[in-house]
Amino acid sequence: MREIEASLRGGRIGLTTRAKFQAVALALREERARVKADETVTESKRGEQLKRLDGIATILAKTAVRDAGLLSLLDDEAEVLPEAREVKRDMLRSLGIEPVVEEAPAAEEAAAEAKHRVVPQSVISRQLANPFLAPDFSAARPRQPRTTRLATWELLGPLLRSFERASAGASACMDLPEREVRRTPQGRELMPHQAQVVAAAAAGHRTFLLADEPGLGKTAQALLAAEAAEAYPLLVVVPNVVKTNWAREAGLWTPRRTATVIHGDGESIDGFADIIIVNYEVLDRHVGWLGNFGLRGMVVDEAHFIKNKSSQRSRNVLELSARIRARMMRPLLMALTGTPLINDIEDFLAIWQFLGWIDEKKPLPDLMHELDETGLTPADPGFYPAARQCVVDMGIVRRRKIDVAADIPARRIADLPVELDGPAGRSIRAAERDLARRMVARYETALAARDSAEEVVGIDRELVDQVARWELKDAANAKSGDNVFTMMRKIGQAKAELAADYAAQLARSAGKVVFFAKHVDVMDAAEATFAQQGVRYSSIRGDQTSKVRQQNIDAFVNDPGVSVIVCSLTAAGVGINLQVASNVVLAELSWTAAEQTQAIDRSHRIGQTEPVTAWRIIAAQTIDARIAELIDGKAGLAATALDGAEVQLGASADVQHAALVALLVDALSADPVHAG
Template identity: 70%
Template sequence: MARRSQRGPGGGTATRDGRRARTDEQGLVPALARAVRDVEGKVRRGPLGSSGRTTFQVVALLVREERARAKADESLNESRRNEQLKRLDGVATALARTAARDTTLLQLLADDAEVPFEARELKREMLLAAGHEPPPEEVTRTVVQPDPGAERRVVPRSVVSRQLSNPFLVPDFSTPVTREPRPSHLSDWELLGPLFRAFEEGGASSCMELPEPSSLQGPGGHVLMKHQAEVVAAAAAGHRTFLLADEPGLGKTAQALLAAQAAKAYPLLVVVPNVVKTNWAREAEMWTPGHPVTVVHGDGDTVDGFADVVVVNYEILDRHVGWLGDLGFRGMVVDEAHFIKNKSSQRSRHVLQVADRIRARTVNPLMMALTGTPLINDVEDFRAIWQLLGWIDDKKPRADLMHSLVATGLTPVDPGFRPAARASVIDLGIVRRRKVDVAADIPARRVADLPVELDGEAGRSIRAAERELARRMVQRYETALVTRTSGPLSGAGADVSDVSGGIDHDLVRLVARWERDEAAKAESGENVFSMMRRIGQAKAGLAADYTAQLAHSVGKVVLFAKHVDVMDVAEQTFAQRGIRFASIRGDQTRTVRQRNVDAFVQDPEVAVAVCSLTAAGVGLNLQVASDVVLAELSWTDAEQTQAIDRVHRIGQDRPVTAWRVIAAQTVDARIATLIDAKAGLAARALDGSDAEVASSADVQLEALVLLLTDALRAR
């Protein structure tokens, strides 16, 4: 009697008595296996491009979904279910091997990882090719998500008046001339990945060719430095896109304002962090006094709709994105542009939306991104900034960049492509100057580590907590190694290959990632984040004592801390010793913050500024001091550098020393080493440095990897 066959879970067929037909190369799971083998082969040859990363993410998503479906499918008998799960485990193991070679792929496995349009399309295609019907939300090409800030949007009354009367500065409503890329030898190539990798490899210093300035004279008797005047001259000559990435302290604010004046880019929109809004208004009044400036606060009730310069902060942009996109700006400046590196955030989406609307209605607008630290963790942090400037879109280079790449005559497989591609991007408007090169009169800056021993109960408790964290990770590592494909490793995509006589470093990294991810979600319990906070609390008194000694011997000192309770301890110490201080925190109003900054700068009796690392690390000029104390470590070198450069700026006439307080023989010391290693990334990408580039994986993960590895070696 003929046997009836039915569709099996992997896309093959199964006979009625449960035996599978010979269709092992059909269905979804074999397709996933082929795809991951292809990605694994590519990553062995070098860093993955965006198409390879998309394939990796889609395979991981489908493996996760197929595992859940197989476990829930009651029509499968135990043997069939185990067979399907075993095949999926094989694909997951290959994914883990691939991620171990390129650790930047780990972020694609996070539960909250963004799934871009390209990934959704590829996922749909793979499901259809395997004979599966995509879920309804996968079939629709574009899913329109409601804008969570739409109901809060406002239009200030004075802006309505301007839109109705508009007697001055008529916006340019003509249709911009767009140059669509023509079909070329690069039309079918994935180019964004090679472009980013070109900057990771380094090369010559990243600065476009700038014209010689005709004058260094600024308004009101102010004199520009030569490097500042060069950017203004470039804008006057017609250049309209700039990634102004000068090191902090080289006067980027003045360059942007004067470039806008030279380009006649009014009205001008300036998007900034909240803490520097007042400073931008002051700088605009000083450098371009003939152009009225208005600052947007709250719902914009006090906005002057007829001003030439409109300053708005990221935090309230959602309320104003509508009228800002319609006003007819001819220029846009985004300060601290690394704030938009996460393209999935509302902040980034709103900034990019306004930029696109300005380009859609204004011919050749001035677009400037300002940041002294454009790279935080990875070269792909460039992506949102390049998109803001109109150099790329979500998938490919835009016309001007594509035209330049085509002109090289090269493809990404040619040895000379990456240097030529890097030069093409730089010529679009990257400007990066270092203090040592353009401002020789600024004294040297050095970071001096100040190791401290944590004695007493606090020190013993911290060291015990670190040992407990290491013990917990070792136990998890050993359990995973024994259970192999069951228990914690089930579906995790781990490579748990037996490493005789040694440590399975792939598994170490996976266990560290588990610990890091769980710690980020935990509201209580001991983990790497709570441990760093406790270390900061334990160091607070020692850091304050040293700051007090400096204040007595050298004068004004700036102390930076990450947590409020550390700032509280420092301020209590200064109060007990009769040392006057100014407090600069994130929860202060603009008026209070500025009053405290002015007190530190202008009052000779105020000896110390106690600053929040996040709230006061950007936009402030504290060069009246020459010594900085870093009471707590940041997770990135960029944040640390920004803090130091509140003091190491143009106008500083003394050498600057940053005293970094480090708790010896704790994870604090490991993190300091990792931060220093990651500092090489920006140097190599933008400054042409030969410094070794550290792993782009985040510092938290690497610190846990070191902690677990040391514990395993000590067994």
């Protein structure tokens, strides 16, 4: 655990760290079971051993909260990484314990998964109706292995670093054909950048990481690319909240093709449909029959959802992709996401694997051939830009609104500082002072515990960083008391009525308004304010059914009397079109710039005719204002890896940690003893 914590202080959470983390978790779980079953020790001795194990378990849990990928490895059903098994074996051997040979659990896992899988009756009817028309997979001939001088090189790491090292202005878009025709056969108009992707599919390109900025019409591009490639049956895997929207878009852009949506066990689906839409959460039930359905294309929407390859949904997506590629020479595979990189450059790996560019360990033949053609190896300085271009040419498409959608009006973010008066404001400022004092005391205690010979001049920035991490871990595990998370929630509650009042004013003077909040109680307070002021509103929340959700969206879009739509940042941040509004009110701040951008882009997208303004309600003289500055100052991973911006690439835009660091530094700077 000390090694793991040292790695995490460096900011990167790579495969090696994950393997060590899971190996510790496995060893801990087994040791706990052994101690409990050991009848040769006394109860007091057993209690002492279990207490020590609990201490390690606590460190594991506190460490896991920093990264969703680590947290998922603690799940009892998490897939054991091969690297973790190897680390665990090495740990045991170093102690002189010969590890027990573990039998592969694949058969047991397959049997367990098969128990939950279903075959809808309409799919059986399709098979019975066409008994002699089974899909022809004869085109999927085994490829002859190519000899390559790069066969002995480790290449996945250098490929990732080639994106980290992208020079300023480096393009992250494959060459796309020009296309003059911008109308579909149904008369719907395409923008030029959309038509280019469709033309590329018509010309024979079959794998795309479509990473256009949110709002540039990726759904339409995917549907029309499938039409151009005749990639039917087509499977579309999406977040649950956008299933209905995908079915609607399919009806608009490809009306000659029938689309069906899988709900639950799929009793209501049309087994004869051309387009099958399923959400990640129920995909595991349908992997079996979908893998044998004769799919000729697969689209994964919000593809950053599969970044954690150990998660069940990622495994399902990758399994289906592998089965499709094994049965067909050149299926259409498209990964759609405006934010392909959320936490780490390694988020690319699962998407590349879905597209068939790599496997777990190396590039697959097509990409390997392109890398070989460069004539370079990772030891050559010119390898990195050349390798990056090879990956881009495999099918990365990244366009920004500013470059390709000049007819989309501009957007701006305007901050509205508000003063939190009364008991709520005083309580929040007191809690912030208490938090600062607590961290200062912790800093001083740690400083006093150091070797007296070690002289510290001014503020020890490394220790500040560590104290902030300790506080963040404690906050994540705390069940009560004030910390950075409870303070932000209190600030949101205190701002709710003020934000709603401003949204109501906007609605009366400027038209429809989209209102975003993070917490349900903030949404409740805002809706109560709207009701009190006679402002009609609709609402999008995470606990709604798809039908209710769509009804509420339609009411806002189509009913002139519905002035405001109150949206959850997490439930409504993706997959919906609200171009009818040009004003967005952000009542609470997100922890990431990407989430904030996704919310604003519900209105700032193709079809918008007016400039979009996002009004951020900021609680002045509180940590809220500091967090707003940090969000604005954090450059996303995509800025370097995809857009070629000259910014420092970090592992994760840890705004929470940075806010605590800033709070502690301010408190120490105000004290002459430490500011020295």
